[in-house]
Amino acid sequence: MSQQTRALILQHWDLANARRWSEFGQLLHPDLFYEVPQTREYIESGAGYLEMFSTWPGEWKAEITQLVCEEAKAICIIDFTVGGETMTGISVFELDGRLISRVTDYWPEPYDPPPRVTPYLKRRPA
Amino acid sequence: MSQQTRALILQHWDLANARRWSEFGQLLHPDLFYEVPQTREYIESGAGYLEMFSTWPGEWKAEITQLVCEEAKAICIIDFTVGGETMTGISVFELDGRLISRVTDYWPEPYDPPPRVTPYLKRRPA
Numbered sequence: 339m340s341q342q343t344r345a346l347i348l349q350h351w352d353l354a355n356a357r358r359w360s361e362f363g364q365l366l367h368p369d370l371f372y373e374v375p376q377t378r379e380y381i382e383s384g385a386g387y388l389e390m391f392s393t394w395p396g397e398w399k400a401e402i403t404q405l406v407c408e409e410a411k412a413i414c415i416i417d418f419t420v421g422g423e424t425m426t427g428i429s430v431f432e433l434d435g436r437l438i439s440r441v442t443d444y445w446p447e448p449y450d451p452p453p454r455v456t457p458y459l460k461r462r463p464a
Numbered sequence: 465m466s467q468q469t470r471a472l473i474l475q476h477w478d479l480a481n482a483r484r485w486s487e488f489g490q491l492l493h494p495d496l497f498y499e500v501p502q503t504r505e506y507i508e509s510g511a512g513y514l515e516m517f518s519t520w521p522g523e524w525k526a527e528i529t530q531l532v533c534e535e536a537k538a539i540c541i542i543d544f545t546v547g548g549e550t551m552t553g554i555s556v557f558e559l560d561g562r563l564i565s566r567v568t569d570y571w572p573e574p575y576d577p578p579p580r581v582t583p584y585l586k587r588r589p590a
Contacts, residue, residue, distance in 0.1 A: 340534065374577070375552065375572075376572050376573065376574050377574070377575060377587065378587050378588040378589075378590065379580075379585050379586065379587045379588075380586055380588065381582075381584045381585055381586070383584070386582065386584025386585070389582045389584050390581075390584060390585060394581070404539065404556055406533065406534050406537050407532065407534065408466065408532050408533065408534075411530075411532050412532060413530065413532045413541075415539075415556070426501065428554055428570060428572070430530055430532075430541070442530075444552070444570070444572040445572060445575075446501075446502050446570040446572040446573075447573070448502050448503070449502055449503060451505055454516075455516075455519040455520070455521060456507075456512065456515045456519050458507045458509070458512025458513075458515050458516060459505050459507055459512070460505065460508075461503065461505045462506065463504075464504065
C-alpha cells in the first residue's frame, strides 16, 4: 500500500511541474486542509490548494530529494527552484483513501549556528 | 519491517529524553553521519552524535508529532522544548541494518509570509 502512496506523491509533483492542473486536481480531496505552521497560513479546500499552485509566480520546478511513505501518510523533501534560487520544502501528506486530504508544509532557511558545546560538530565553508 | 524502524526511532527519542546514553549509543552506527544543511554543520561519527546529545544544554525534551517509516528510512517531526520555548525539528533517519547510520536535521523557524497571489491562503492571528 505504501507503493500506492509513493505513486500518488510522485504524480503530485510530476503534474505540478508539468502544469497539468486538471489531472493534479483529481488527486485532491475537496476538503483538503493545507497549512504552513511557520507563517500560520492555511487553505481550507482542494480548489484553493490547486489555485495556490496554478498561480504561483515564476518558472518554478520541484525535485524530490527524500520521500518516505506509509499507507495513509508520506513525508517528502523537495528542492524548489525558481529564478536560479533553490529552497528546501518539506511536506507532510495525509491521505483519505486515494486522495490527498491534508498537507503541512515547512520551509527551513539557512542560518548561522550558535556556538556549540561539542567539538564534534564541524562546519563546511559556504 | 517498517514496524522495526518505528520501534527504533521511538527508542532513539525515549532514550534521549531519559538521558540513558549508554543504551542510546547502542542504536548508532560507529560511522553515523549527521548533517544540518541549513547551517552546513556535520558530525562524522556515532560517538560525536551521542556527545552532541549528551552535552546539549538545558532541560530539553523531544516529543514526536509525526513519524513516517519505511524499512531503511524514517522521517520524524518533533516538538523540541527547552526553557519554555518550543522549536520544530525535522529529522531524516537512514538505517544500516538495525543501526542508525545517517541523520539529516532541519529546524524551520517562524517567518512573515510575502504577499500571496491567491486569496485562498488565509492566516491565523499570532
